[in-house]
Amino acid sequence: MAARATLHCLTGCAIGEVVGMAIGTALAWHNVPTMILAIVLAFVFGYSLTMRGVLRAGLDVRSALRVALAADTVSITIMELADNATIAVFPGAMDATLSDALFWLSLALSFMVAFLVTTPVNRWMIARGKGHAVVHQYH
Numbered sequence: 001m002a003a004r005a006t007l008h009c010l011t012g013c014a015i016g017e018v019v020g021m022a023i024g025t026a027l028a029w030h031n032v033p034t035m036i037l038a039i040v041l042a043f044v045f046g047y048s049l050t051m052r053g054v055l056r057a058g059l060d061v062r063s064a065l066r067v068a069l070a071a072d073t074v075s076i077t078i079m080e081l082a083d084n085a086t087i088a089v090f091p092g093a094m095d096a097t098l099s100d101a102l103f104w105l106s107l108a109l110s111f112m113v114a115f116l117v118t119t120p121v122n123r124w125m126i127a128r129g130k131g132h133a134v135v136h137q138y139h
Contacts, residue, residue, distance in 0.1 A: 002123035005132035009075045009122075010115055012046030017083065017107070019045075025098050035087075039080050046076045050135060071135045075122055082117040086110035
């Protein structure tokens with residue numbers, strides 16, 4: 001269950017990260033604004049994926065947002081910290097562009113690291129009825 005919850009968060013984070021980095025790179029932004037955009041979009045897409053499911057279960061938008069915040073905030077935060085730290089220390093990754101294999105290789109590695117770091121946290125939270133455990137009643 002923790003691995004599925006982490007993959008769910010990773011999907012939203014990955015979409016947001018890639019879209020943010022693509023926009024920042026295409027607009028020739030510097031690293032910091034590009035990373036900030038990617039992180040913000042990772043949260044937006046992560047929360048959106050959770051909200052989509054609970055909205056289908058019949059919750060109103062405000063309640064769905066509360067569930068998404070409760071379910072995903074810790075997971076996405078840890079995932080983003082691990083993901084961005086990996087990119088920051090990967091030699092040359094911060095200067096790679098979308099057309100560089102290094103960009104995609106470092107991004108894939110950062111997602112793997114984020115998954116490995118976040119899964120035990122999600123497991124711990126689910127065992128205590130927190131995190132993604134609050135979403136399961138709506139599935």
